[in-house]
Amino acid sequence: MPQSKMNTLAEWLKTSRCVMALTGAGISAESGIPTFRGxxxxxxxxxxxxxxxxxxxxxxxxxxxxxxxxxxxxxxxARPNAAHKALAELETLGILGLVVTQNVDNLHQDAGSRHVVEFHxxxxxxxxxxxxxxxxxxxxxxxxxxxxxxxxxxxxxxxVFFGEAIPWAAHARAFDMARQADLVLVVGTSAVVAPASDLPILAKHNGARVVEINPEATVLTEDVTDLILQGPASQMLPPVLDLIRRRA
Ligand SMILES: [Zn+2]
The missing domain is CATH 3.30.1600.10 (SIR2/SIRT2 'Small Domain')
Structure with a gap:
């Protein structure tokens, strides 16, 4: 992974005013939880x-x-991995405002994140x-x-089972944040399932930067994403956190 991409993300995280993360099955797969599509x-x-x-x-x-x-x-x-812990630490540092997750495993909270919206x-x-x-x-x-x-x-x-609606409060809070965000991290999700998939696109329309941390390119990569750190989140996020700490 080019160090320069990690440097760029560290810089953007430090200078952004409102940061949210959208997470999906990929981040929990690294903790041993099977993905639906896996x-x-x-x-x-x-x-x-x-x-x-x-x-x-x-x-x-x-x-x-x-x-x-x-x-x-x-x-x-399952236990939280280094990616969950890095996101929790970014919240503690006052950098990350909200995690919106499509996962149901409580691993963000187990890692110490307090501001978590659970879509499912x-x-x-x-x-x-x-x-x-x-x-x-x-x-x-x-x-x-x-x-x-x-x-x-x-x-x-x-x-939330198939055939059930996404909780209204979770939906409202996530979309409010997406309108305000100036940086969105898309972590471990291919972002193809609505309404989660609408969040980075809405944020982008409102001027936010979109950064993907995914092993593979997604539907967002070509037109929406400003920067992609291609690889497992547990390997990508901790070095970025180190860069932020070192420069603090
Ligand atoms: Zn009852």
Whole structure:
């Protein structure tokens, strides 16, 4: 990786007034969480449209909970990696204002990020599908799936299934920030799924710089991206953070 690109990003991070990051499956893949589109693990066994659609969950919760329990174990074992930690540190330094994530694994919060918008919810929280009562993990009885609420409704992880809307507050906060941002980091996401994919484009229209940190070029790279650090985020972000610290 050319050092000059890292220097440029370090400089932009230091001089920007409002910075947001959009993160996706790529950043968590480095912590061992399978991506929907990846070939390994969970999604090889389970057809995602069959298992992660709200209609499937309602129709056959026992079947879908088999997959959810496996996902639960994968997420429980995962730990934040150097990229999550670098983003948390950028927040602590007062540089990064908000992380908008498409991930449901809580790894940004585990790394220390406090300003996180979750587009697709959080698999470490649970909620009754009928009455909306929230449950902590420890309160959920996993022994005979599907777990049920006191109201007899189905309990599901507080994640956005296919066929469900993105939480309104998360959507509003992310788009507000995208309008104000002067620098957007696109980290570990191919940014093809709306509405997350609209955020860098909206920010760009409002004059923001867009920096991609991705192993491969994406649909943004050609027309939207100002700078791409091509590689895994856990290898790209820590050296940039070091450059910022050294120059502080
Ligand atoms: Zn209930």
């Amino acid at each position: 070939v390994q693990g969970l999604w090889e066994k389970y057809d995602i449209m069959e298992f992660a659609h709200i209609d499937s969950f309602r129709a056959d919760p026992v079947k879908v909970w088999r997959m959810l329990l496996e996902l639960d174990q994968t997420i429980l074992k 919810g959080n698999a470490k929280r649970f909620r009754c599908l009928d009455c909306g009562t929230p449950y902590e993990r420890a309160q959920v009885n996993f022994s005979e799936p599907p777990p049920r609420c006191f109201c007899t409704g189905l309990i599901k992880p507080d994640v």
